[in-house]
Amino acid sequence: MRLSKNDRNALISAIVASGTDDLNVMFLSFSLTSIIASLAISKVEAGWIATITNLGMLLGGIVFGILADRYNKFKVFRWTVVIFSLATALIFFTPNLQYLYAMRFIAGIGVGGEYGVAIAIMAGLVPKENMGRVSSINGIVGQIGSITSAALAGLIAPIFGWRGLFLCGLLPLLIVGWSLIHVDADKVSDFDEQTDTAAPGDRGKIGDLFKTRQIASQTLCLMVMTTVQIAGYFGMMNWLPSIIQEQAGVSMSGSSIWMITTILGMCLGMVVFGQLLDRLGPRRVYSVFLLASSMSVYLFSFAKTGLTILIAGAIVGFFVNGMFAGYGAMITRLYPHHVRSLANNTILNVGRAIGGFSSVVIGYILQHSTIPVVLLFLASLYLFSLLAMLSISNLKKENYQELRPLAEDSIKS
Incomplete structure (x- = not known):
């Protein structure tokens, strides 16, 4: 570039x-x-x-x-x-x-x-x-x-x-200070702004995320997907360390090593997912990763030794959080320029607000049931997300490059 x-x-x-x-x-x-x-x-x-x-x-x-x-x-x-x-x-x-x-x-x-x-x-x-x-x-x-x-x-x-x-928490202010010196905000390019025909007063309207039945369905399905994404992440990072301590008798230091390998798996998953998303489009890639997430989370219950837990953690991290890299790119394509920021923020933060309760749900299940039931619950969430993704009609288009104009036409109509 x-x-x-x-x-x-x-x-x-x-x-x-x-x-x-x-x-x-x-x-x-x-x-x-x-x-x-x-x-x-x-x-x-x-x-x-x-x-x-x-x-x-x-x-x-x-x-x-x-x-x-x-x-x-x-x-x-x-x-x-x-x-x-x-x-x-x-x-x-x-x-x-x-x-x-x-x-x-x-x-x-x-x-x-x-x-x-x-x-x-x-x-x-x-x-x-x-x-x-x-x-x-x-x-x-x-x-x-x-x-x-x-x-x-x-x-x-x-x-x-x-x-x-x-x-x-003050450290990020260094970025703001650096950008004030090195970035002229009024000269930052925005390629799609030149083709945006929306009037200033019509930009950033939350109603545009639900303006037609097709767009409303798309928005709700994406909210389901981001809710599952956040729920799975919080469930994995908040509860799996204690679960593996109980399941395999791993020490706290051992679970910390698991956390590191899982994060490394996440990073590799994001790299691979981003490459595949650009080449194959979201429908195929999300189908593979959602199915693999469901299977890998459930199969985690069969990991009983320290080595198998480390390997399983890296695999789960690869698929479960590798998908996170795709939401910003996908939502950007599915919605037109004049609601791009709002669409990304609203859809992800609804997922955060609802998905964040997964830790409470998992705690309740652990109190009344067993670890395999928790992992079965998490695995089923990804299948639910898969169904939501497959129902987004714009993702059925063969040419992923056309998604943004299709969304623009849908909202205008």
């Missing part, structure tokens, strides 16, 4: 920022036990911290999706990063649970707004036939953000406590 220096810097900013929102979100996972002890709160009250964050993401996704589609995307993108960075850092001053709820909700607003706006910036800079690969890089940077969060938790928390860890 031949980009101007300004566009190249804008693309780098959008990709790197997507890693920093994962960095900020994961701070909670690594500090939750300390927060419970410090604030003397119950596990139920602690569970609401993540739920409130997800609700903030949903609100931020809608609000900033509308703003980005109507105004300068890159300027809106900068503000989303500033919001989640400052709100995360202000957790350092937490006096009580209510304050923590408020800061996590505000941070969620910024994180929820950032994703779809960043994807829309990438889509305006990158040729359509390369969007799958760029989305995969975006997803891999997110995993790097999670790993960095774990490293910072190990280095900062023992010295400065959990509050000190959240001060690291």
Whole structure:
């Protein structure tokens, strides 16, 4: 891809920022036990911290999706990063649970707004036939953000406590500062803007995601797919470490090694998925990955030794989270330019808000049943997602390049 220096810097900013929102979100996972002890709160009250964050993401996704589609995307993108960075850092001053709820909700607003706006910036800079690969890089940077969060938790928390860890939330401001110097927001290219015939007042309307029966069905099916994606991810990362400790007698350090191999499997899956998506289109690739996700999650119940658990974890990560790289590219094709940011933000953050409850459901199943039942539950989710994907009529088209104009025509009609 031949980009101007300004566009190249804008693309780098959008990709790197997507890693920093994962960095900020994961701070909670690594500090939750300390927060419970410090604030003397119950596990139920602690569970609401993540739920409130997800609700903030949903609100931020809608609000900033509308703003980005109507105004300068890159300027809106900068503000989303500033919001989640400052709100995360202000957790350092937490006096009580209510304050923590408020800061996590505000941070969620910024994180929820950032994703779809960043994807829309990438889509305006990158040729359509390369969007799958760029989305995969975006997803891999997110995993790097999670790993960095774990490293910072190990280095900062023992010295400065959990509050000190959240001060690291200021780090993404470095990206904003760098972009202010190296990116002229008014000159960032957006190739499809030249063909966008929508009036300024008609851009970023959430009603356009449901304007016709076909588009409404498409939007709902994609929400089902992203809900399953998030539910499977949270189920795997939150519960499988404890499950394998019980199932194979693996120590906590052993489950940490499993986490590393699983994340490496995720990154490789994203690379492969992005390549295949650009070459074969979403219908074929998602069919293979969803079926493989269902089978690999269920077969995980037969892994009984340390070695087989490491191998199974890498395979599960490869298929289960490899698909995440495709949603931004696919949604960008399925919806026209004037609702691109809003569509990405709304669909993914509905998935976050609903799929985040999977940890509660899995905990309930573990309390009343067995590990194989949990894995069967997760496996069935991917089959449900497969049915939703197959029902999206626009994905039946042989030429994936035509999806965006088809969506434009559908909304106009």
